[in-house]
Amino acid sequence: MPSLAVVRESNAKFSPPTTPVAIFLGGTSGIGQGTAQAFARYVKGNAHIILVGRNRAAAEAIIATFPKAPNSKYEFVYCDASLIRNIPETTSALLARLPKVNYLVLSSGALPSVWDAIRGIEHRTEEDIDRLRAVLFYCRTKFVLDLLPLLQKARDAGEDARVLNVGAAGHGGPIDFNDMGMRQTSGVLKKRGIAVTYLDSVMEIFASRVPGAMFSHIYPGLVDTPLLPWLVRILGKPFATSIDxxxxxxxxxxxxxxxxxxxxxxxxxxxxxxxxxxxxxxxxRVWAHTTEVIEKALAAGSAKSGVNV
Ligand SMILES: NC(=O)c1ccc[n+]([C@@H]2O[C@H](COP(=O)([O-])OP(=O)(O)OC[C@H]3O[C@@H](n4cnc5c(N)ncnc54)[C@H](OP(=O)(O)O)[C@@H]3O)[C@@H](O)[C@H]2O)c1
Incomplete structure (x- = not known):
C-alpha cells in the first residue's frame, strides 16, 4: 500500500508525450473534482479536460483552479446522467469532435437518504430504474460503451487509454440470475454488493474490447465529500480522506x-x-441484462420523441 508521499512522487513524474484528453463524469464535486484537479496540476495545464455533470457553476469554479498553459483546453459539458436516453446526445457530440480519449474517470453518484435506506425505499427514474443504480451503473456503463472508439484511437496511437470507475471494488456480493433488476431483492447492503459485481463485470467486458487499455473499478474508501450525510461527515472526518x-x-x-x-x-x-x-x-448474464436495460430505455426514449429505432 503506497504512502501519500510515494503517490505524490509518482504523480509528479506524470508527463504524457502528447496533450492528453481526459473526461471526468462526476468531475463537478468530491472525488471526481479532486482527481481532475490533481490531473490538471501534474500535467501543468497541458491537457484537454472535460468535466461532465449538471452543475455548470461548480465546474467553472473548479476549472478556475486549473493551471493555464498555451495548449490548455478546459470545458464543461452538461449531462444529466440519471437517464440512459441522455447519454447518446453527450457521447455522440464527443465522438464527433474529439480525436481520442486517454483518460476517463467516472464518479457520478449519490447515496440514499438514511430514512430511505432504513425503509428500503427506492426512487425510480422515468426509465423505471432505481435512480441510484441508474447513475452509478447503467448510465456510466452506456457512457463508457459509447466512448470505446475514442479509447481505441488512443491505443492505436500508442498512447494511454485508461478508465477509472469509482465504486466499491472489493465489496461485491453474489448476484441473483432470477432477479437481475433487483426488484425482489431487499437490503441496501445486499443490493450494493450486487451492483459492485455488476461494475466488476462490465469493466471486464470493456477490457476485452480494447486490448492494452485499463478499465479499473476502484474503491476510494471513506472520502470527506458533500455526498456524505452531515453526521457521517462530522463524525467521520478524522478517518476520512480529504478530496485533495x-x-x-x-x-x-x-x-x-x-x-x-x-x-x-x-x-x-x-x-x-x-x-x-x-x-x-x-x-x-450481467452484460445481457445491462444491454437489455439500455436498449429498452433508448427505444422508449426514441418512441417518446417520435424517432424511429
Ligand atoms: N465519498 C465517499 O466516501 C465514497 C465512498 C465510496 C464510494 N463513493 C462513490 O463515489 C462516487 C462519487 O462520490 P463523491 O463522494 O465524489 O460524491 P459527490 O461529491 O456528491 O459528487 C457526485 C458527483 O456525481 C455527479 N452526479 C450526481 N448525479 C448526477 C447526474 N444525474 N448526472 C450527472 N452527474 C451526476 C455530481 O455532479 P452534478 O451535481 O454536476 O450533476 C457530482 O460531480 C459515488 O458514486 C459514491 O457512491 C464515495
Whole structure:
C-alpha cells in the first residue's frame, strides 16, 4: 500500500508525450473534482479536460483552479446522467469532435437518504430504474460503451487509454440470475454488493474490447465529500480522506493500474480476488441484462420523441 508521499512522487513524474484528453463524469464535486484537479496540476495545464455533470457553476469554479498553459483546453459539458436516453446526445457530440480519449474517470453518484435506506425505499427514474443504480451503473456503463472508439484511437496511437470507475471494488456480493433488476431483492447492503459485481463485470467486458487499455473499478474508501450525510461527515472526518488526498490516490491508480480490468483499493493497490463474485457466467448474464436495460430505455426514449429505432 503506497504512502501519500510515494503517490505524490509518482504523480509528479506524470508527463504524457502528447496533450492528453481526459473526461471526468462526476468531475463537478468530491472525488471526481479532486482527481481532475490533481490531473490538471501534474500535467501543468497541458491537457484537454472535460468535466461532465449538471452543475455548470461548480465546474467553472473548479476549472478556475486549473493551471493555464498555451495548449490548455478546459470545458464543461452538461449531462444529466440519471437517464440512459441522455447519454447518446453527450457521447455522440464527443465522438464527433474529439480525436481520442486517454483518460476517463467516472464518479457520478449519490447515496440514499438514511430514512430511505432504513425503509428500503427506492426512487425510480422515468426509465423505471432505481435512480441510484441508474447513475452509478447503467448510465456510466452506456457512457463508457459509447466512448470505446475514442479509447481505441488512443491505443492505436500508442498512447494511454485508461478508465477509472469509482465504486466499491472489493465489496461485491453474489448476484441473483432470477432477479437481475433487483426488484425482489431487499437490503441496501445486499443490493450494493450486487451492483459492485455488476461494475466488476462490465469493466471486464470493456477490457476485452480494447486490448492494452485499463478499465479499473476502484474503491476510494471513506472520502470527506458533500455526498456524505452531515453526521457521517462530522463524525467521520478524522478517518476520512480529504478530496485533495483522494485525488492524489485516484490519479495514482488511474496512471499505474495494470492493463485489463484491475480492481483497486483506496490507495490504488490491486485487490486481487478480494470481494470478487464475478466469473464467465456472471459476466455474460450481467452484460445481457445491462444491454437489455439500455436498449429498452433508448427505444422508449426514441418512441417518446417520435424517432424511429
Ligand atoms: N465519498 C465517499 O466516501 C465514497 C465512498 C465510496 C464510494 N463513493 C462513490 O463515489 C462516487 C462519487 O462520490 P463523491 O463522494 O465524489 O460524491 P459527490 O461529491 O456528491 O459528487 C457526485 C458527483 O456525481 C455527479 N452526479 C450526481 N448525479 C448526477 C447526474 N444525474 N448526472 C450527472 N452527474 C451526476 C455530481 O455532479 P452534478 O451535481 O454536476 O450533476 C457530482 O460531480 C459515488 O458514486 C459514491 O457512491 C464515495
Amino acid at each position: 488526498d483522494c485525488g492524489e490516490y485516484m490519479l495514482y491508480a488511474l496512471l499505474n493500474g495494470g492493463a485489463g480490468a484491475p480492481r483497486q483499493g483506496e490507495h490504488g493497490d490491486d485487490l486481487g480476488q478480494v470481494g470478487y463474485y464475478g466469473g464467465d457466467e456472471v459476466r455474460e
